[in-house]
Amino acid sequence: MKNTYFDLIDQSYYFPQEGFDLREDYLTFHGVSLKYLIEKYGTPFKIMYLPRIGEQIKRARNLFNRAIKKHKYKGKYYYCYCTKCCHFSHVVKKAVQEGVHLETSSSFDIDLVYKIYEEGEIDKNTIIVHNGYKTEDYLKKITKLNKDGFKNSILVLDSKSEIKRVKKYAHDLEKPLKIGIRMAIDEEPQSAYYTSRLGIRAAEIIDFYKEEIQNDESLNLKMFHFFIDSGIKDNMYYWGEFQKAMKLFVELKQVAPELKALDLGGGFPIRNNLGFEYDYEYIIGELVGNIKAACVEADIEEPDIFTEFGKYTVGESGAIIFQVLEQKQQNDAELWYMVDNSLMNTIPDAWSIFEKFILLPINKWKNEYSRVSIGGISCDHSDYYNSEDMNQQLMLPKYSSDDEEPLYVGFFHTGAYQDSISGYGGIKHCLIPAPKLIIIDRDEKGNFVDEVYRNEQTVEEMLEILGYNK
Numbered sequence: 001m002k003n004t005y006f007d008l009i010d011q012s013y014y015f016p017q018e019g020f021d022l023r024e025d026y027l028t029f030h031g032v033s034l035k036y037l038i039e040k041y042g043t044p045f046k047i048m049y050l051p052r053i054g055e056q057i058k059r060a061r062n063l064f065n066r067a068i069k070k071h072k073y074k075g076k077y078y079y080c081y082c083t084k085c086c087h088f089s090h091v092v093k094k095a096v097q098e099g100v101h102l103e104t105s106s107s108f109d110i111d112l113v114y115k116i117y118e119e120g121e122i123d124k125n126t127i128i129v130h131n132g133y134k135t136e137d138y139l140k141k142i143t144k145l146n147k148d149g150f151k152n153s154i155l156v157l158d159s160k161s162e163i164k165r166v167k168k169y170a171h172d173l174e175k176p177l178k179i180g181i182r183m184a185i186d187e188e189p190q191s192a193y194y195t196s197r198l199g200i201r202a203a204e205i206i207d208f209y210k211e212e213i214q215n216d217e218s219l220n221l222k223m224f225h226f227f228i229d230s231g232i233k234d235n236m237y238y239w240g241e242f243q244k245a246m247k248l249f250v251e252l253k254q255v256a257p258e259l260k261a262l263d264l265g266g267g268f269p270i271r272n273n274l275g276f277e278y279d280y281e282y283i284i285g286e287l288v289g290n291i292k293a294a295c296v297e298a299d300i301e302e303p304d305i306f307t308e309f310g311k312y313t314v315g316e317s318g319a320i321i322f323q324v325l326e327q328k329q330q331n332d333a334e335l336w337y338m339v340d341n342s343l344m345n346t347i348p349d350a351w352s353i354f355e356k357f358i359l360l361p362i363n364k365w366k367n368e369y370s371r372v373s374i375g376g377i378s379c380d381h382s383d384y385y386n387s388e389d390m391n392q393q394l395m396l397p398k399y400s401s402d403d404e405e406p407l408y409v410g411f412f413h414t415g416a417y418q419d420s421i422s423g424y425g426g427i428k429h430c431l432i433p434a435p436k437l438i439i440i441d442r443d444e445k446g447n448f449v450d451e452v453y454r455n456e457q458t459v460e461e462m463l464e465i466l467g468y469n470k
Contacts, residue, residue, distance in 0.1 A: 002292065005369040005397040006362060013274040015416045020274075020360065021053075021317065027362045029319055029412065032440055032448055034362045038408055040102060041452070042191075043323040044341040044435040048453075050094045051442055052317040057098040060268070060309060063281050066230045067288040072231060075302040078173065080129055081174040082267075083109050085310025089116070090439055090453070095313060096121050101152075103308045105132035106364040110141035110173075111442045113150075127152040127179070128262065129223070134162050143169040146177060156180035156225050156263075160200055163212045168219040169452055179213070180223030180263065181205055183248060193275050198227065200249050221256050222266065223306070224249045227265030234283055246291065262291065263306040270315040270413055272356045311416035316402075318415025320346050324399070324407040325377070337396060339409065342432045343376040345384045348413055348421045359385070359394065362408035367397035374409070385411075427465055433457035 006022075016022060020030050026035040031047050054165045054463050056429065057079060064077040079094040080103045090341050093216040096102070104110060115121055128141055128150060145153045157163060163381070170177035184199035200208060226245035228238055245354055253259050264287065265312070266344060288305070322339035329335050348354035371393050373386035386394055399407045425434055464470045 002399055003368055004366050005395070008395055009365075009368050012403065015274065017274065019271075021356075022365060023365065025365055027365075027410065028359055028382050029410070032365040034321060034408070034410065037438065037450065038321065038362065040450075041436060041438060043321055043408065044339070044346070045320070045321055046116055046346070046414075046435050046437045047319040047440060048088070048090065049317045049319070049440045050090060050438065051315055053094045053363075054092065054098050054417075055098055055396050056309075056313055056316065058093065059280070060284075060307070061104070061311070063284045064288070064305070064307075066281075067285045070285065071288050073302055074286055074293050075304045075447070078127060078261075078304060080127070080306055080308045081313050082308050082310030083112060084420060086420065087112065087313045088419070091314055091317075091415075092116060093119075093121050096126070100313075101127035101129070101306075103129045103131060103310075105130075105429055107135060107138040107141055110138070110145060110230045115373075125151045125152060126150070127154065127306075127318070130155045130226075131158070131182070131308075132263075133158060134165065139169050139177045140167060143173065146173050146175070150173075152178070154178045154180050154223050154261075156182050156223065157200065158182050159196055160204065160208055160212075167216065170216075173218065176218055176220035177222050177237045178222045180225045180261070181209070181252075182225040182227065182265075183245055185226070185245075187229060187357070193195065199225070202244065205248060206251060206255065209252060214256070221259050223261040223263050224252060224259060224303075225263040225265055227263075227308075228425075229266060231266045231269055231284060231288075232264065233269070234279070234286075238372070242290070244289075246294045248293055249303070250300060253300045253303075254298070257301075260304055261306055262302075262303040263308065265308050267307070267309045270310040270312055270416075271358065272283075272413060273358060313416075315416035316413045318418070319412045320414050321408060324409060327372075327399070327401070328375075335370055335372045337372050337407070337409070338375045338377060340433055341376060342378040342383055343374065343385050345376075345379060345422050345428045346376060346435065347385070347411055347418055349417060350385050352421070356410040357414055359396075360412065361397050362410055363405065364397040364399055364407055367399060369395045370398045374469075376431055382431065383429075425461070427462060428457070431462055433462070 007098060019030050030052060061079055068077060078101055080101045082103045083092060084105045142155055182199035213221055228241055249262055284363060292302060317450050322341060325339045326338045327341050344351055373384055376383035428434060433456045436456045438450055439453045440450045443449050
């Protein structure tokens with residue numbers, strides 16, 4: 001009996017599933033023919049499937065609004081996109097076209113805001129939440145936003161020491177500077193440290209507000225910021241920290257009636273395996289219901305709810321497609337498939353924080369399968385990918401080096417952080433060039449439109465940066 005790769009997937013998961021299907025024995029991604037893209041552009045290449053961004057935004061917004069209606073919640077919901085997750089203009093513009101607001105994390109982010117404003121993508125009513133360490137340059141640009149009429153700019157204090165520098169600029173404004181306070185959370189037990197370096201200790205926030213903010217007419221406290229780095233998860237750790245935050249929010253609201261917003265920093269997870277399960281509707285219902293209950297019990301106004309979704313917004317829009325160049329049987333148990341780029345360069349999260357991505361073959365689904373490890377072409381020991389969340393084994397179709405068509409594989413849901421961390425373009429490990437980037441969208445008739453955003457780096461481009469072509 002022949003056990004094919006398709007049989008393995010069909011018996012292990014529900015397949016086809018959202019975003020993945022087979023057409024004439026070739027994998028498709030959100031209906032896009034990967035065979036067509038391979039034949040047109042060659043490998044390796046990255047994909048950004050822009051329509052997925054809008055789909056994710058609509059889903060979260062609809063679920064929050066549904067929960068608000070169910071619980072008769074009196075506040076509003078605001079969806080913010082974290083620009084640090086992916087700064088590309090085609091991504092940010094696609095997000096703001098859905099009416100989302102923005103979260104910034106550094107000085108240059110403000111320049112990005114001005115660019116998309118000048119192009120008419122946002123207006124001065126857009127809410128802009130400013131997180132991150134406030135350097136002098138960052139503060140100057142936030143101040144400029146306020147002077148230029150961006151009336152919903154909110155500066156979130158990340159430490160008590162920031163307040164002196166913030167006040168120096170706030171006193172020069174005609175209207176009070178809108179600010180938020182970020183609460184420092186206790187990290188998960190397996191963390192290398194106990195309390196997050198980000199935010200102000202919970203025990204110090206009330207006194208800090210009374211001493212530094214309450215009687216300063218140049219400041220207006222609008223937001224309480226609660227951020228869990230590992231994201232919104234249905235576990236004891238998350239709900240424990242959430243309840244601490246709600247208790248502190250209630251206490252702060254009682255002395256700061258101007259406080260109007262609760263920012264649930266930390267995003268929703270995305271699918272990183274075909275067996276992924278996460279009840280978004282239930283979690284959102286619990287969040288809204290618990291905030292409502294806490295406010296009713298304390299007899300305080302229900303706040304507007306903000307979320308900052310970066311990975312959730314853009315992660316599932318990305319993919320990277322490789323050709324398997326060679327297979328190497330290194331010992332009795334280890335078979336390596338070598339792909340035509342560096343995994344350290346293209347999916348740095350996989351080796352730096354052991355992030356998992358969906359890995360699937362593009363072709364040869366009718367072949368038998370084998371346990372394999374994936375190796376990149378750099379000379380680095382860490383340039384590999386060899387585990388899978390569900391069963392700790394990585395299976396791909398077998399193939400012969402005599403086959404007329406090579407094996408192609410894809411890593412999927414790579415749209416968040418990978419280019420930001422590895423640095424798009426620029427100098428790459430072992431001088432292996434960044435793959436070409438292909439943007440895929442739909443036209444007014446719903447047809448797919450693909451174009452090259454940027455081709456693979458050239459030798460001349462790299463040598464220029466290194467100073468060899470001066």
